[in-house]
Amino acid sequence: MTEELLRDSVLLRILRTNPNEGGSMCLAVPMKVISVKGKKAFADLGGVKREIDISLVKNIKVGDYIIVHAGFAIQKLNKKEALNTLELFKQIKNETY
Amino acid sequence: MKHINKFGDADIAKALLSRIYMEAKSIKKAVNLMEVCGTHTMAISRYGLRGLLPENIKLISGPGCPVCVSPNSFIDKAIAISKIPGMRIATFGDMYRVPSAMSSLEKEHGCGASIDIVYSPLDALEIARSHSNEKVVFLGVGFETTAPLVANVIKYAKMSRINNFMVLAGNKLIPPAMEMLVRGTRHSIDGFICPGHVSIVIGAKPYEIFPKNYGIPCVISGFEPCDILQSILLLLEMISGKQRNEVKIQYSRCVAKKGNLTARKIMNEAFDVVDSEWRGIGIIPSSGLSIKEQFKEYDAECVLNLDVKISRDKKGCLCGDVLKGLKTPQDCVFFAKKCTPQHPVGPCMVSSEGTCAAYYAYERR
Numbered sequence: 001m002t003e004e005l006l007r008d009s010v011l012l013r014i015l016r017t018n019p020n021e022g023g024s025m026c027l028a029v030p031m032k033v034i035s036v037k038g039k040k041a042f043a044d045l046g047g048v049k050r051e052i053d054i055s056l057v058k059n060i061k062v063g064d065y066i067i068v069h070a071g072f073a074i075q076k077l078n079k080k081e082a083l084n085t086l087e088l089f090k091q092i093k094n095e096t097y
Numbered sequence: 098m099k100h101i102n103k104f105g106d107a108d109i110a111k112a113l114l115s116r117i118y119m120e121a122k123s124i125k126k127a128v129n130l131m132e133v134c135g136t137h138t139m140a141i142s143r144y145g146l147r148g149l150l151p152e153n154i155k156l157i158s159g160p161g162c163p164v165c166v167s168p169n170s171f172i173d174k175a176i177a178i179s180k181i182p183g184m185r186i187a188t189f190g191d192m193y194r195v196p197s198a199m200s201s202l203e204k205e206h207g208c209g210a211s212i213d214i215v216y217s218p219l220d221a222l223e224i225a226r227s228h229s230n231e232k233v234v235f236l237g238v239g240f241e242t243t244a245p246l247v248a249n250v251i252k253y254a255k256m257s258r259i260n261n262f263m264v265l266a267g268n269k270l271i272p273p274a275m276e277m278l279v280r281g282t283r284h285s286i287d288g289f290i291c292p293g294h295v296s297i298v299i300g301a302k303p304y305e306i307f308p309k310n311y312g313i314p315c316v317i318s319g320f321e322p323c324d325i326l327q328s329i330l331l332l333l334e335m336i337s338g339k340q341r342n343e344v345k346i347q348y349s350r351c352v353a354k355k356g357n358l359t360a361r362k363i364m365n366e367a368f369d370v371v372d373s374e375w376r377g378i379g380i381i382p383s384s385g386l387s388i389k390e391q392f393k394e395y396d397a398e399c400v401l402n403l404d405v406k407i408s409r410d411k412k413g414c415l416c417g418d419v420l421k422g423l424k425t426p427q428d429c430v431f432f433a434k435k436c437t438p439q440h441p442v443g444p445c446m447v448s449s450e451g452t453c454a455a456y457y458a459y460e461r462r
Contacts, residue, residue, distance in 0.1 A: 027136055027450075028242065028294045053219060056245055056360045067297060067351055070189075071217025072246045074360060075297045075351055082350035089109045089323060096112035 028069035030077050033062050043068065104321030113326040114149060120333035121151035129155050129285045130332055131422050133275055134292030135162035135450020136320055142455035144322045154329070157422040158455075160274050160375060161292060163239045164191040164448040165420055168374045171238075171267045172197040173405045178234050178265065178397060179210035185228060186212045187221035188236040191448040196441060198408035218250040218264075225254070225262035234397045237264045237386075242294040244268040244386055245360035248367035251388065251395050263397040266388050269373055271295050272303040273384035278421060279311050286422070288332035290325070291317040293348045298364075300356025301344045308335075308342040319348035367392055376410070376444070377417025416443035419452050426456040433461055 031043035031052065039055040043066060054060045054073045065077035103109065121128070132138060138158045141147060147156050160166045172195055179186045179202060186202065193214055194203045206212040211231065215221050218235055225233035237247045247264060254262045271292060279286055291304055296317045307313040314335035318328035328347045334340040346352050366389070373385020388396040397403075410417065413431060418424040426432045426445070436442035438454060445453035 028297070053249070055249060056357065056363065058359060067294070069242055069294060070246055071219045072249070074242065074245070074294070075353075075357055078350050078353075085319075085324075085327075085347075085350060086103050089103065089106070089113075089327070092116065092327075093106075093109050093112040096115050097108075 028067045028074060030065045031068045033060060033064045033066055036060060036062060041066070041073070043073075104319070104323045106323060109323050110326055113323060113330055117154070117326065117330050117333060118151050120330060120337055120339075121154050124153070124333065124337045127153045127155065128287045128333065128336060129157055129422075130288045130290055130329060131157050131159045131278075131286045132290040132292075132318075133159040133161040133271060134290075134295065135165075135448065135452075136294070137161065137290060137292065137318065137325065138452050138455045139450060140320050140322070140325060142459040144325075145459070146322065146325060147460065150329070154333070156290075156329075157286075157425075158419070158452040159278065159422050160378065160420045161271075162420075162445065162448050162450040162452070163243070163269065164189075164195055165416060165444040165451050166269060166274070166375045166377070167192075167195075167238055167267055167444070168376045169197045169408045169410060170374065170405060171265070172201070173199075173408055174398070174403050175202060175234075175236055175265060176200050176205055177403050177405050178401060179205045179212060181401070183231055184211070185224065185231045185233045186210070186236065187215045187218075187224055187233055188212065189216075189238060190214045191450070192236055192238055194441065194447045195444045196411075196447075198411070218247050219253075222250050222254055222259065222262055225259050226257075229261060232261045232263065234263045234265055236267065238267045240269055240271050240292070240295050241298045241364070242292075244368065245298060245357075245364045248364045251367045251392050252363070254395055255392060260394070263395050263400055264388060265397040266368070266386060268368070268386040269375065270370070270384050270386070272299070272306070273381050274375060274378065275304075276306065277378060277381050277384075279307070279313060286313060287336055289313060289315045290328050290332070291315050291344070293317060293319055293351060296346075296348070296352045296356065298357050298360045300352070301346055301354050302356075304344045308344060312342060314342045315344040317344070317346045317348050317352050319351070324348060375420075377420040411442050414443040416445045416453070419445050426453040427462070429453070433457055 031045045034042045057073045066073040067075040221235035304315040316328040316331045368386035371387045415429040441447040445451035
C-alpha cells in the first residue's frame with residue numbers, strides 16, 4: 001500500500017527533473033530502509049540505493065519508510081496517518097459525488 | 098492503472114475543489130493565502146493549481162526559498178573565500194549560479210576556483226577528509242530542515258578531528274520571517290500554508306502565534322496536489338468561521354505535532370539564534386543561526402576574518418518584493434526577457450525552488 005502511495009509522487013518527480021539532485025534545499029523524499037547498521041542505513045528509492053545517516057531519528061527498522069533530506073533521515077513516514085488522510089479524501093469524494 | 102497515486106487522484110482533486118468553491122462563495126471577500134516553502138511554490142505552479150481556484154482565492158509565494166533569501170553579502174563572502182589560495186568551496190547546487198553584483202561561484206569556478214557541488218553536507222566532510230592539503234568550506238544555507246544536518250556534520254568533524262573543514266553559517270529560521278511579514282496592518286495575508294519539511298523538524302508550536310496574536314490560520318501541508326487543495330480547504334473553513342482559527346497539520350503522515358526533538362537538540366548544540374539579514378526584507382531579529390563558541394574553529398567567518406564590501410542588488414530586479422509576496426514575477430521588467438534560468442539576474446530565477454523559476458517553467462503567459 002505504502003509503495004503505491006509513493007510511486008509517482010510530486011517529490012519524486014521534482015527530484016527526477018532536477019538536474020542537480022542537491023539543488024532543492026528543503027526537498028525531502030521517502031525511501032525504504034533495506035538494512036541498518038548503527039547510525040547508518042541503506043535505503044532504496046525506485047531502485048536507487050544510498051547510504052543514509054539515521055542519527056536524527058530514533059528506532060529505524062528494516063522495512064520502514066524514512067523521509068530523507070540531503071543524506072539524512074529526518075523522520076519516519078507514519079503509515080497510519082497516511083491511510084487516515086486517504087480515508088478522509090475518500091469520504092470527501094463520496095460525499096461530493 | 099493499478100497504481101494510481103491517491104494523493105494526486107483527479108476525482109479527489111475535483112471533490113476538494115468543489116468544496117473549495119462552496120467555501121469561497123460563503124466568504125465573499127478576496128482571500129490571500131501565502132505558501133512559505135519553495136517546494137510548495139513549485140508544486141502549485143507545476144500542477145496549475147492557481148488557475149483552478151475560485152477568483153477570490155489568491156495564492157501568493159513567500160520567502161520560502163533558502164537560496165533566494167540569502168543576501169548578497171553571503172554570496173560575496175563565499176566568493177571571497179573561493180579566491181583565497183588553498184580554499185575549496187562545497188555547496189548545494191542552487192547556490193552555484195546565484196549572481197551577486199560582481200560575480201558568482203560559477204564564474205569563479207571558471208576562473209580556477211575550487212568549487213564542488215554536493216548533495217549532502219556529509220559529502221563536504223568527505224571532501225575535506227580526502228583533501229587534507231586544502232581547507233573545505235561548506236556553505237550552510239537552508240532552513241530548519243537543513244540546519245540539524247549541518248549541525249550534525251560540524252559535530253562529526255570535531256569528533257573525527259577533521260581540522261580542514263569549516264562552515265559558512267547562513268542557515269535561517271522560517272517563523273520569524275513569517276511574523277515579520279504580518280506585523281503591522283499593511284499586509285494582506287489571510288492564511289499561511291506552512292512548509293512541510295521545515296515542520297518535520299519544528300512541529301506545529303512555532304506557528305501558534307499566528308492564529309493567536311494575528312488571527313491568521315495555519316495549515317502544515319504536504320506536497321501532492323490533493324494535499325495542497327485540502328490545505329487550502331482547511332484554511333478557508335477557518336477563514337469563513339466554520340472552524341476555529343488554529344494550526345492544523347494536513348501533512349500528518351510526516352509531521353508530528355512536537356516535531357523532531359532529536360534534530361532540534363543537535364541544532365541547539367551547535368548553533369546560537371542570532372539576528373539575520375534576509376534579501377528584500379532586511380535584518381529580522383532572531384531569524385538566523387550562528388556557530389556556537391565551542392565549535393568556533395569550524396566557523397569560516399570566525400577563522401578567516403573576511404573583509405567583504407557591501408554590494409547592491411541589481412537595479413530593477415524585483416526578487417526582494419517577490420519574496421515578500423508584494424509582487425509577482427510578471428511584474429518584473431526582466432522576467433523571461435533579460436532574466437531566464439540560463440541567464441538569471443536574481444536568485445529567484447536561479448533556484449529550483451525560486452518563485453520566478455517556477456513561474457518561468459509553468460506559468461508563463
